[in-house]
Amino acid sequence: MSLLRSAASISGLTLLSRITGLIRDILIARAFGASPLTDAFWVAFRIPNLLRRLFAEGAFSQAFVPILGEKKATQSEQSVKTLLDHVAMVLFFALLVVTIIGIIGAPLVVWAMASGMKTDGASSGYQEAITMTRIMFPYILCMSLVAFASGVLNTWKKFAVPAFTPVLLNLSMIFASLFLAQFFNTPIYALAVGVMLGGIAQLAVQWGALAKIGLLPSFRHKLSEAWKNPDVRRIIKLMGPAILGVSVAQISILINTNIATWLPAGSVTWLSFADRLMEFPTALLGIAIGTVLLPSLAAANAKGDVADYSHLLDWGLRLVFLLGLPCVLGLGLLSEGLVASLFNYGAFNHHDVLMTKSAVIAYAVGLIGILSVKILAPGFYAKQDIRTPVKIAIFVLICTQLMNLVFVPLFAHAGLALSVGLGSTLNALCLYIGLRCSKTYLPHIQWLSFILRVLPALVLLAAWLIFIQHYINWSMQDATSINQLLSTQLSTWLGDGRWVHSISRILVLLVVLIGSAIVYFGGLFITGFRLRDFARQRA
Template structure:
């Protein structure tokens, strides 16, 4: 399958999900604002999300997909289906235990996650505990969703896992619009929306697994060779992913000692960052991991290096303009999406600060999602773990350095710069090992991108207008003007690249 077409398919499905994600967050901001209640929900939702990334999208996928790709390419359908069944059974049993323990330990988990609330905001802490008990089963559901997604991606059914998050966003939107008044407090409806979204996502993927003959059966075999290979790979991978998630958890702890609303401001800024990160970083990582794993299984080293080179060029070409646009259009974006109802002008400025800080690290955040699969495809998880540990220490040092004078924005800046350090070290070790050899033409490519970035940034800066004009405009005027600015940025940037001699068919040839 042509990788650029696969990327377009994943990107288009992810785009739908992210747009609905913005609708969801706009509704949450409008109905609930940024304060005690939303802080409680975002903390409660973050904890299962951390475990989801640990058990599912993180360590599990990194260990599971390369082994699954090897089985598919070398051992045939029956052995592959047997492996999926055994892994799904073991994962389900472990996560049922984790879910039960999490629900029982909700008070302790909530206190560890936001210790600053114990005395300053006990209402937020109590609400977080109640929400955690409703949300925790989501870990089991979404981990099985991620397992199904790994199987579907290995079989080049990329669009299905990419579309799956749409169901969670729809659950949020329906809950906020129609069911909030029936809950006390109303924001409790969002916790039940998470649970319902997990059920919808899993139910959506099962028919597609059945179609390719990979629907898991109940089979527990702790002595299976393939299962043990995955477990051995998961060991260091769990450690590495937990380091990254620990960094996010520490940020929440820091934010709990800051001004009320800090957790929410970071969340809303992060959601804007998640759009390009998901649209490009997650999409590329999703496609590259099985493709790189296949190259390693086939011992095609040149193909492996070429795939990585293609991914890196595409990342730089698309991530850099996204970072510039997020910084230049920070006020238009925040006001257009969130400045309604309970979301006040003060919330706009605070969210804007976090977004501008995050934008400095966007390239690093996306590059990590492209470079890390290069190690996982070779079943090398130790090197990313060592790099993640160093990044954690560096991030916390930057937190201590920045939080005193930049407050919540300092926490966002530390995360972004930490991601840049992570990406730089991953690239360094790939080059040192000789597994990645850059193809010719990088200097000319970077020069063209830099010139196009400057022209785009200037065009957006002059066209955006004053902050006051965005703060006081109505919804449709803001959305129309924002759409025009996005179109202008795309036209100036890609038009400049075309004038400078960069052609899209160059990427099609590399991706074929």
């Protein structure tokens, strides 16, 4: 399977995950709005997610996948199977200890994450956040083993299952919000239970996939034997700087979440919903391309093929700019339409729409940087060089917090999003310079001519979005707007149901998005781009 087909497969399944995630968030917004209790849930949910990125998808995957790829290429099947057994044992028991400590120390963890909740006027969500943190903390144990399975499956080029399993988390949370909430005195606790059900479901599916290819780990070995395995020690040694590097990014998230709890109630929720929209391009492009790149980069590095290594990075960056730049325009110019159409129901009011919109625009400023980091960082990880990205991440953390000092007083919660976006852009720039200076990456793209060819399509897209929105009022307050006229027509067909306005807004949004795709890709076609420009050009 080609890299483009692999990335497209991951993107398609990730799109399904993000769609179910949007449905999940729409139901949460409709049922709970933006309140201290929803802020409490997002804080509690962010804690195991932070640790998941720190121990599982972040540091562990960065250290584990290159070594596993090396063993797969050079050692026997039995040697690889022994490594998998030993790594799984050490990972399980290490995270079991972390989980127990987290459950016991939940009050301290929540205070560190959201100290603003404990102040007068915001205390209604503090105890609930502690309770939900305790319910969800074992999620990190499930997801660490899921990350282990994903690393193995991706190395064996079985990309579909790891890309699909996040859907199970969203479906579990949707089920919990619709059917379990009524059984709790504090209904939002149902979402925490849904998270745990989703973690167990993901683990079951991925370990089933490992069993199908004969790589299910065995826990028959002694823990001391697993600990002494030299390859396990290598992974742990690499995880040290990797944990530091990933923790820098997570510390930034922790600081920003804490700052948000000192801002007006609802700030954490507004940022969470804005982040949900940002996850679409980030996951569909950055994570999908980065996932297929890392094993291929590791293989090219093992062969000493610098030209192939550079062409892989060229392909990733080219896709980021071709597909990421229209996303920047879409999120910036269509932010109110996206937020209103997806979340403006029930308890989530027009003020919440405007607050979330400002965060989306701020995030969009740094989208290309966020995507580029997903491509450039694997360029270091594939060479088992984790120290350089760590040093860059520490520098970026300091710069991001300095930007918060400027932007938060000016733009409140949107200032936090803007600092994250600009920090990611600085991170990408530093990674690029590092790869170029070390002569690890020798680009073959003529970037100036490439951007000049993309620019006309971007201008056409911007013109289309500005033009069409002159005739749309996303708040449904203008009787002459397209969506209001459509709503009136739908009412004559379907009656005055409560979903008529929602359906009309979503239909108009779909038309705008489809029109945007036609305009942009039509513009690319006019300037000479063809499908082969999206495929990898081999060295």
